[in-house]
Amino acid sequence: MEHKHSQPYAITVQDLVRRGKDQIPEELLSSEHLIYNSPAALAFNSPGAQGFGVKRAGLSIPGSIMLLIGPGCCGRNTTILGEQGGYQDRFYFYILDETDIVTGRHLQKIPQAVAEIVESRREKPSVVMLCMTCVDALLGTDMERVSRKAASVCGVPVVPCYMYALTREGRKPPMVDVRRALCSLLEKQPRHRRTVNLLGFFSPLQEDCELYPILRQMGLVRIQELSRCRNFDEYLAMSQANFNLILHPESWLAAQDMEKRLGIPSITLTRLYQVSQIHRQYMALSRALGSPIDDEPWLEQACQAVDTIRTRFSGVTVAIGGMQNGNAYEMALALTRYGFIVREIYASLSPDDFVYLRHLAQWSPDTEVYSNLSPTMLYYEEASHPVDLTIGKDAAWYHGTVAHVNWDDDIQPFGYAGVLSLLRRIGSALEERGHSTR
């Protein structure tokens, strides 16, 4: 392979802000170039293999199973999920052949397949998810109708979910729609004034997250998360919530659907790593709900942790990736404010990120932004971009020899507790690598 321009494409935060959100360079827009599948970016192109993709997310309802309908290639990486994730007996495949695709005969057979699966199980599943792929997207299959037919045949709820990578940059990308699908079985019930749902993640918030006691301060006695539902009845009880807290932006469609069908309104909270902004967000929540919030003890603890990390590691150079539990740009801004020097960011960029970039341009104008997906990343060489620490699995791939914080656990960091955990992990990673503390 001959190298022509053997430099990965990068642009400084300062230059990005100068260009503005309407003129993001083509090199940072995945729709404008071929997509490089570097090991760093695999979670983007194969979310089923790492983290929560549609397949794993679609099995979030307790007791559910999934029938994946598509050519064999679409189910290939499910082997990993079955092996490592404990999903082995929850996946089934209806493998399409050419005749199915040409004649659509599989649509007639799916109800029978679902019935055969349900019958073969010792315990009836709570719900059967039908996972569809690009083929049925292109064929324009009405899978809602097929699901209704299947449900009537097997006597178990059947819900379609859509693994349409083709619509990734559309209005309802797969990970947005799967969250809606997961809430679609909820039916209208009397709402409980002191019950709230936390929407957004497929695994719970960290146990020590202050959001739980803060919500209890406000009189909310039942705090529900899909991932903490132990059985189908607990899942169904989510429709009793007084309101939803949206913790991940990809939950907007689910929240909208719940508002429309069940009359449950929602409030959005953003995952942040800037302590001052977390405080402001809680105060805004307090105003929105008309109930006081005292976050002082957690705020103080977080501020102390920031002071300590600043004293110990100020000046440490960092590279931040997009494959981690946070917004790379917001995290870069937070860490810069805490005394770190953020040299590089590898992440997708959307116009919404300019909220953080504008501030980052003042604090750290020379921070460079790369796209993991750009073909030019073939030529990224660690030696030319030295840093002390990486955050995110993708960043770790580029810098094999430095301190790493992968920060991609299933358990979700949030709020002050998230900041404390992150700073603790950063401290440990740097200490392990022998970075001197002051």
Add this chain to the structure above:
Amino acid sequence: MKGLWKYISPFAPDQSGAAAVLYGLGGIVVICDAGGCAGNICGFDEPRWFSGRKSAVFSAGLRDMDAILGRDDLLVRKVCAAAETVGAAFVALVGTPVPAVIGTDFKALCRMISRKLNVPALSVPTTGIGYYDAGMKAAYEALLPALTQEESAVEQGRAGVLGAVPLELADPDEQQVIAEMLQREGWKDVTFFDCLEDYEQAGRNERNFVVSPAALKGAHYLYERFGTPYEIRYLGRPLPEDVRNAVKGQRVLVIHQQIAADAIAEEVLRAGASFVQTAGWFLADPSCIRPGHIRLKEEDDWCQLADNDAFDVILGDIYFKRALPHFTGLYIDMPHFAVSGRY
């Protein structure tokens, strides 16, 4: 039920087989998909991807409007832009279900690309429906005529091995094992068709060895073009002693790709098995098929064949065992990467 697989996850698809043959040859490989197929290839079916040896394998990143409007010009523009960064000896387009459904004209795309870039552009029109071996076969068929150079003098002691891609190998070091085995037999130079030069200089091979049925047609092409004789031969490690002991006097079922299954069956018979049956889902070329070989199509076929007491010992990838709750005999794991994605 036809089409329904309750125990076994899908095998490596044709596009993974094609990408495995194309890997590391110095071309730009474009998986014409929306992203997931390329992700599966690189993240699951191509262990070399994590080895640090970089290869220009890209996803076309097709979106719904590309499929609806057939924006071939956009894809050509993206390929040309990538070629400005990556100097490539050729461009290869690999098909997936999306182009298969919308009927992409790969030949036209290749013409457009090669005209603009002045390098050969070839396509492997895989569909995501076939198995890896069909993709390998199609890739050899596309690559050999496009990359092999005109006749050159045969070099005594130079051997080529076709089909030895990770999907077909039992462990990551097996290529080295094959090379050493052939060198012990007197072959001085062993090539694996895993770099551009091996294709360009294919006419210099004194003999080709075929370790996968997927490579048979490719070997035959080289025979017709250069007169290079080829030998179908399993070059994996021999069965361990404990396995040879375990099959003595037993009824044995071997499940693998045809060439491996045949060789293992012969070895099992030599070890004293009373009866050996081979079976498999993959390509079974008439030139290497074992009499009585059972061609499986569905998962149900496998259950009917082996989920009973008809055999005392089964040799195959352990993933197949999931579908055999009633099999009470001895199951001996013989990893097949294309099945379970592991060595």
